[in-house]
Amino acid sequence: TAASAAPVELRFPKDFRWGCATAAYQIEGAVKEDGRGPTNWDVFSHTPGKVVGGDTGDIATDSYHRYAEDTQLLKNLGVSTYRMSLAWSRIFPEGRGKPNQKGVDHYNKVIDNLLANGIDPYVTMFHWDYPAALPGGWQNRDTAKAFADYAGYMAGQISDRVKNIMTVNELRCFTDLSHKVGIHAPGLKLPDAEVNQVRHHGVVAHGLAVQAIRAHAKAGTQVGIADNTVFYVPVMETDDHVAAAKKATREMNAMFLTAIMEGRYIDEYLTQEGANAPKVQPGDMEAIASPLDFLALNIYAPEWVRADDSPRGYATIPHIPSSPHMASPWLIVGPEVAYWGVRQVSELWKPKVLYISENGASADDPLQNGRVDDADRVMYLRNYVSQFHRAVAEGYPLKGYFLWSLLDNFEWADGYSKRFGIHYVDFKTQRRIPKLSAAWYKEVIRQNRVV
Numbered sequence: 544t545a546a547s548a549a550p551v552e553l554r555f556p557k558d559f560r561w562g563c564a565t566a567a568y569q570i571e572g573a574v575k576e577d578g579r580g581p582t583n584w585d586v587f588s589h590t591p592g593k594v595v596g597g598d599t600g601d602i603a604t605d606s607y608h609r610y611a612e613d614t615q616l617l618k619n620l621g622v623s624t625y626r627m628s629l630a631w632s633r634i635f636p637e638g639r640g641k642p643n644q645k646g647v648d649h650y651n652k653v654i655d656n657l658l659a660n661g662i663d664p665y666v667t668m669f670h671w672d673y674p675a676a677l678p679g680g681w682q683n684r685d686t687a688k689a690f691a692d693y694a695g696y697m698a699g700q701i702s703d704r705v706k707n708i709m710t711v712n713e714l715r716c717f718t719d720l721s722h723k724v725g726i727h728a729p730g731l732k733l734p735d736a737e738v739n740q741v742r743h744h745g746v747v748a749h750g751l752a753v754q755a756i757r758a759h760a761k762a763g764t765q766v767g768i769a770d771n772t773v774f775y776v777p778v779m780e781t782d783d784h785v786a787a788a789k790k791a792t793r794e795m796n797a798m799f800l801t802a803i804m805e806g807r808y809i810d811e812y813l814t815q816e817g818a819n820a821p822k823v824q825p826g827d828m829e830a831i832a833s834p835l836d837f838l839a840l841n842i843y844a845p846e847w848v849r850a851d852d853s854p855r856g857y858a859t860i861p862h863i864p865s866s867p868h869m870a871s872p873w874l875i876v877g878p879e880v881a882y883w884g885v886r887q888v889s890e891l892w893k894p895k896v897l898y899i900s901e902n903g904a905s906a907d908d909p910l911q912n913g914r915v916d917d918a919d920r921v922m923y924l925r926n927y928v929s930q931f932h933r934a935v936a937e938g939y940p941l942k943g944y945f946l947w948s949l950l951d952n953f954e955w956a957d958g959y960s961k962r963f964g965i966h967y968v969d970f971k972t973q974r975r976i977p978k979l980s981a982a983w984y985k986e987v988i989r990q991n992r993v994v
């Protein structure tokens with residue numbers, strides 16, 4: 544007899560929120576307009592040898608001028624939300640002092656345009672571009688205070704319309720990639736003690752900003768962080784490996800999310816760092832642990848881990864050349880990280896509300912006969928979204944998903960050589976062309992299920 548095939552549909556809850564994400568320096572351009580001050584990334588990208596091809600964000604996708612066109616791309620997709628960031632140096636060109644009204648006006652126009660089109664903006668206060676005038680950048684503790692003042696000020700300006708605010712994007716990137724690995728602005732390779740201090744300033748900045756936003760924002764404003772927690776995926780789904788992976792995730796993020804959620808640096812981290820551990824001032828840990836309304840995760844590549852009988856109980860498994868990856872070599876494909884990330888933070892810290900603030904992929908994106916058939920990106924996205932669906936179906940509090948990115952943009956040290964968009968951008972004409980992945984995402988949203 545013929546099998547009666549009843550397809551299992553991976554449907555999301557009715558109120559699940561679909562969106563796209565971008566960041567100011569990666570899309571805006573207009574770096575000298577309306578009083579914007581120079582940033583760390585302007586300096587870095589204009590330093591020969593720092594960015595592939597000598598690319599800069601001077602023009603990027605010109606979204607400072609084309610924001611209304613970008614809103615129409617979002618509207619055509621059918622998203623209900625859009626995650627964007629504000630450029631600190633448009634508001635405070637020198638990092639502090641007197642606000643620049645033209646910068647505030649610009650973001651008011653962008654926000655109003657989104658709302659007029661039925662799209663709810665989620666705003667990140669800091670996505671890596673800070674005013675170059677701030678002495679010492681994140682090496683200087685005063686930057687944390689300046690950041691909180693800026694974040695509080697802008698929360699006061701926008702929270703009548705913006706209901707969800709994120710403090711910073713990806714602590715690990717703007718601390719470690721910028722001050723330890725040296726591939727992001729300002730391009731430093733500092734010794735361990737100084738790196739740990741920069742990390743500490745990062746989490747303090749987040750905490751002080753939470754307090755400042757709450758002090759200035761309209762009651763009810765939801766405050767969170769967009770973190771790229773490193774998630775450890777158990778090599779197999781058995782109790783011992785599952786427990787080992789959760790322990791690894793908690794310990795390996797000790798300087799970032801674990802500190803924020805637990806209000807202290809755990810012993811494993813302090814012991815490991817010894818004399819290089821960060822210098823903490825009274826009140827710092829209380830600020831860092833400021834309660835959050837939601838937690839947002841940027842989830843891309845997995846780490847793999849297995850249980851073992853070492854004292855800590857786990858061994859990480861390095862990526863090897865045969866690990867499948869997308870166009871960026873670091874972007875290992877491991878869709879299960881989407882499920883385990885949501886499950887692990889839920890079990891470890893019980894956040895009330897979770898979002899995926901970024902997930903997406905770089906691909907080669909050949910433009911042929913006016914089309915970009917990025918079937919590889921569609922495959923990547925379908926697999927990750929299916930794993931997020933599993934987390935939702937099991938009851939974890941995941942409420943929304945922001946796809947990185949709405950359009951190809953300035954991919955940091957990779958310049959324009961790596962494309963993450965679901966809209967192709969011709970950087971000569973600034974023409975936007977929806978890729979196959981945009982058609983796929985539109986259908987996911989329309990049917991509210993994996994297609």
Ligand code: PNW
Pocket residue numbers: 566569712713716771841843844873901947954955963
């Ligand atoms: C994120 N890694 O960065 C950022 O938030 C975006 O601005 C960026 O464009 C996007 O992901 C794609 O790269 C990351 O090396 C950069 O693991 C590097 C890593 C992870 C995230």
